Amino acid sequence: MKRARKINSFESPRLAGWLKLLLATTVIPLSGCVVGPKYHTPVAPAPPAYKELGDWKPAQPNDQNLGGEWWTIFQDPQLNDLEQQVNVSNQNLKAAAAQYQQARAALRYNRADYYPTVTVNPSAARERISANSPVNPSLRGATYSDFVLPFDVSYQADVWGRVRKTVESYREQAQASAADLATVNLSMHADLAVDYFEARSLDAEEQLLNTTVKEYEQYLELTQNRFQGGVSSEVEVEQALTQLQTTQAEAVDVGVARAQYEHAVAILVGKPPAEFSLPPLPLTAPPPHIPITLPSQLLERRPDIAASERLVASANAQIGVAKTAYYPLINLGASGGFESSMITTLINGPSGIWSIGGSAAETIFDVGRRRGLNDQARAAYDSQVANYRQNVLTGFQQVEDNLAAVRILEKEAAVQGEAVAAAEKSLDLSVIRYTGGVTDYLEVIVAQNAALADEVTAVNILGRRMASTVLLIQALGGGWDRSSLPGRPECCGKLVSTSSR
Numbered sequence: 001m002k003r004a005r006k007i008n009s010f011e012s013p014r015l016a017g018w019l020k021l022l023l024a025t026t027v028i029p030l031s032g033c034v035v036g037p038k039y040h041t042p043v044a045p046a047p048p049a050y051k052e053l054g055d056w057k058p059a060q061p062n063d064q065n066l067g068g069e070w071w072t073i074f075q076d077p078q079l080n081d082l083e084q085q086v087n088v089s090n091q092n093l094k095a096a097a098a099q100y101q102q103a104r105a106a107l108r109y110n111r112a113d114y115y116p117t118v119t120v121n122p123s124a125a126r127e128r129i130s131a132n133s134p135v136n137p138s139l140r141g142a143t144y145s146d147f148v149l150p151f152d153v154s155y156q157a158d159v160w161g162r163v164r165k166t167v168e169s170y171r172e173q174a175q176a177s178a179a180d181l182a183t184v185n186l187s188m189h190a191d192l193a194v195d196y197f198e199a200r201s202l203d204a205e206e207q208l209l210n211t212t213v214k215e216y217e218q219y220l221e222l223t224q225n226r227f228q229g230g231v232s233s234e235v236e237v238e239q240a241l242t243q244l245q246t247t248q249a250e251a252v253d254v255g256v257a258r259a260q261y262e263h264a265v266a267i268l269v270g271k272p273p274a275e276f277s278l279p280p281l282p283l284t285a286p287p288p289h290i291p292i293t294l295p296s297q298l299l300e301r302r303p304d305i306a307a308s309e310r311l312v313a314s315a316n317a318q319i320g321v322a323k324t325a326y327y328p329l330i331n332l333g334a335s336g337g338f339e340s341s342m343i344t345t346l347i348n349g350p351s352g353i354w355s356i357g358g359s360a361a362e363t364i365f366d367v368g369r370r371r372g373l374n375d376q377a378r379a380a381y382d383s384q385v386a387n388y389r390q391n392v393l394t395g396f397q398q399v400e401d402n403l404a405a406v407r408i409l410e411k412e413a414a415v416q417g418e419a420v421a422a423a424e425k426s427l428d429l430s431v432i433r434y435t436g437g438v439t440d441y442l443e444v445i446v447a448q449n450a451a452l453a454d455e456v457t458a459v460n461i462l463g464r465r466m467a468s469t470v471l472l473i474q475a476l477g478g479g480w481d482r483s484s485l486p487g488r489p490e491c492c493g494k495l496v497s498t499s500s501r
């Protein structure tokens with residue numbers, strides 16, 4: 001391999017001109033042509049209003065807004081404290097955050113292709129030429145040193161926008177990963193709220209059963225007194241005892257599900273169940289009213305939908321990357337440095353060496369490989385568009401489902417409240433009739449079962465209302481907004497972070 005030419009004083013201006021040309025070629029392609037389709041957000045159907053909302057007004061006046069800490073709308077200090085722990089300790093959230101950082105690192109890696117690559121490969125050698133060498137006789141048997149300090153610059157000119165489209169694709173993927181992180185964050189907080197309210201609902205049910213047990217103990221004492229007085233039979237005493245023990249067993253059984261929800265909350269806040277305890281707190285207050293945005297705003301509020309849309313944009317950029325395969329690759333290179341037989345004169349002007357050049361490579365025949373690559377990219381884009389539209393439809397479905405649940409359960413709670421009141425009145429009348437000797441204890445038992453069943457149902461409806469409200473908030477995207485994405489496209493295809501680094 002021939003060595004690079006040494007620089008002399010006459011060639012220095014010429015070298016400066018070549019270097020200026022190389023620097024210009026690293027900048028000009030950035031504003032050159034870019035192949036591939038221009039991106040437009042796919043059209044997705046959005047109804048003018050939610051069907052299940054109807055004439056139901058969830059918030060009048062609608063002065064409440066779902067912020068980032070949407071759980072504060074429930075005004076529950078214990079829930080607020082637990083939700084704050086999710087941000088710090090939840091392992092699923094940490095995994096999603098690591099995946100986002102991985103996507104950002106991949107973006108930085110590909111963004112480096114905007115600039116030339118500079119390498120250095122210094123060497124030092126001591127050589128002796130053979131005395132029988134066919135070289136110049138005056139050099140035969142000579143021994144000399146060779147010190148080389150070379151610098152190489154290589155750059156692939158982005159004339160057709162391959163690098164720009166690649167960076168654009170990775171930028172959109174990084175934004176999709178950020179939206180995925182927001183989705184996981186919303187899901188973890190919603191899961192915690194649902195599990196928390198389920199535990200509190202079971203606390204209310206257990207409290208109801210324990211209160212009922214005390215009442216049944218009084219009924220048992222009543223039947224025993226009547227039996228001892230010869231008014232009632234031993235059968236009635238056993239019936240009252242059976243009713244009491246059955247209710248006691250139901251109260252104990254509640255603890256199984258309650259313990260499971262407590263363990264689930266522990267995992268969500270990043271603690272082993274053995275190191276976590278959730279104090280009992282019976283659920284009593286109804287859920288708050290939730291402000292409902294327009295269906296057209298759902299596309300901006302749901303992080304999972306935003307992630308799907310960003311993946312569509314990434315796939316669109318990949319079409320441009322595939323199209324650049326039809327155009328030649330233009331590579332520019334330059335090398336320079338110093339070479340000397342003595343290290344003391346290595347960094348001197350006369351010791352300088354340089355070379356500069358370029359090349360272009362174009363595929364003439366590949367048996368349809370590039371066409372297949374383009375078809376693959378377009379099919380991947382079509383797949384992402386279909387996924388995006390399906391996610392939009394699923395989002396509307398989830399909102400409608402939980403709107404219906406919240407609205408219908410509110411009406412059911414009102415009707416169930418009337419049923420509880422009627423059952424309690426029926427029980428009171430039955431007890432009066434029994435103590436007056438008008439009827440037997442079987443009538444009291446029937447009234448007790450009906451009253452307890454209605455009261456348990458009312459407690460369960462309240463728990464379902466709280467869970468449906470949380471799921472409605474999740475379906476609406478919580479307090480997230482598309483503007484929360486960590487970057488926006490710039491003229492040079494960079495991702496500008498709005499968060500501290």
